[in-house]
Amino acid sequence: xxxxxxxxxxxxxxxxxxxxxxxxxxxxxxxxxxxxxxxxxxxxxxxxxxxxxxxxxxxxxxxxxxxxxxxxxxxxxxxxxxxxxxxxxxxxxxxxxxxxxxxxxxxxxxxxxxxxxxxxxxxxxxxxxxxxxxxxxxxxxxxxxxxxxxxxxxxxxxxxxxxxxxxxxxxxxxxxxxxxxxxxxxxxxxxxxxxxxxxxxxxxxxxxxxxxxxxxxxxxxxxxxxxxxxxxxxxxxxx
Numbered sequence: 569x570x571x572x573x574x575x576x577x578x579x580x581x582x583x584x585x586x587x588x589x590x591x592x593x594x595x596x597x598x599x600x601x602x603x604x605x606x607x608x609x610x611x612x613x614x615x616x617x618x619x620x621x622x623x624x625x626x627x628x629x630x631x632x633x634x635x636x637x638x639x640x641x642x643x644x645x646x647x648x649x650x651x652x653x654x655x656x657x658x659x660x661x662x663x664x665x666x667x668x669x670x671x672x673x674x675x676x677x678x679x680x681x682x683x684x685x686x687x688x689x690x691x692x693x694x695x696x697x698x699x700x701x702x703x704x705x706x707x708x709x710x711x712x713x714x715x716x717x718x719x720x721x722x723x724x725x726x727x728x729x730x731x732x733x734x735x736x737x738x739x740x741x742x743x744x745x746x747x748x749x750x751x752x753x754x755x756x757x758x759x760x761x762x763x764x765x766x767x768x769x770x771x772x773x774x775x776x777x778x779x780x781x782x783x784x785x786x787x788x789x790x791x792x793x794x795x796x797x798x799x800x801x802x803x804x805x806x807x
Contacts, residue, residue, distance in 0.1 A: 595672055602675035603668070610678065612662060612687040615695050626699045632660025632685065636706040639738075640664070641693050641713070641726060644785055646674025648711055651783040653683040659706070661686040664693040697734035705739045708746070712787035715751045727758045732765035741807040746779065748800050750791035755799045767803035774799055 595603070612631075614620040628637050636659045643649040643663040653661050663686060665671055671690045678686070689696050716724045726732075727747070739745065745767055747758050763769060775797045778784070788798055 595669065598676065600672070602672050602679070606675045606679065607671065607688070607690070610675070610686065610688050612689045612696070615689050615699055616691065620699060623698055625701050628660075628701060628704050631687065635660045635685070637662065637704055638707040638709070639696075639705050640709040640711070642710065643674060644670050644712065644787055646670065646677050648709065648783050648785050649674060649686060650677045650681050650683060652709075652781070653686040654681050655781060657683075657685055659685065662689060662696070663687075664689045664691070664696055666691050694731070694734060697738055700738040702737055703740040705735075705743055707744045708735065708739060709748075710746065711748045711785055712791070713747075713749065713754070715749070715754055717751070717753075722753075722757060725754065725757060727754070727761045729761065729765060732761060736766040736805060739805045741805055743805040745803040745805065746801070747803070748778075748782075748785075748788070748798060750788065750796040750798050752799075755801065758801055762801075762803050766806045768806060769801065770804050771802035772799070 612626075614624065614626050617623070638652065638656075638659050638661045640649050640652070640661065640663045643665045644667075646663065646665075649661060649663045663674065665674070665688070668690065671688060674688065710726060713726045714724070716722060722728075735745070745762070747762075749755060749758070759769065759772075778798070778800050779802075782800075791798060
């Protein structure tokens, strides 16, 4: 996930506030084509109120034929998401990302890789949490999330109880939660907040200690160029 640039206005009654950006630079013609031709095929149905007024629980088993479900929160340009889908065809992966430019970039990568075991929710991950069954997620990735560096904005970070409590509910006992970030204060807050939500820290590593199947993202490469060291945290959902 990239750094956000603006806030939306307060949400109407009954709707959540969403902070950040959903549009960036003007899309290229090819990216517009991906959105027009490919998004409907991989977009996850039944998440928003518009296509699921009763907020019925998603049939995850039917969606991926009974395969284990993984989740990536904020997939950025999609390189890690497509990498994992290609490496692990035996699982199904859902990626959430509200930033339309990132969604367009991912769709281009899906075309190139030819993977068919992933779905996209191009919106707020909290809407997905509302309709995922309890204990349905076997692994979750949070790679270079929005840093919200100002202290007064730390409550907007993903690693707060409003997000983590919902994540804990949908993750199975023993499920793995990975966090990668280049922001030391984000590491601090992650180490403080994630265990409170029902996770155990099982591994903490710095530069050179990424997971064996890790694919360095564009945000990590930017951090390295600018002299910021990556941190890799692994948690496991308590039973």
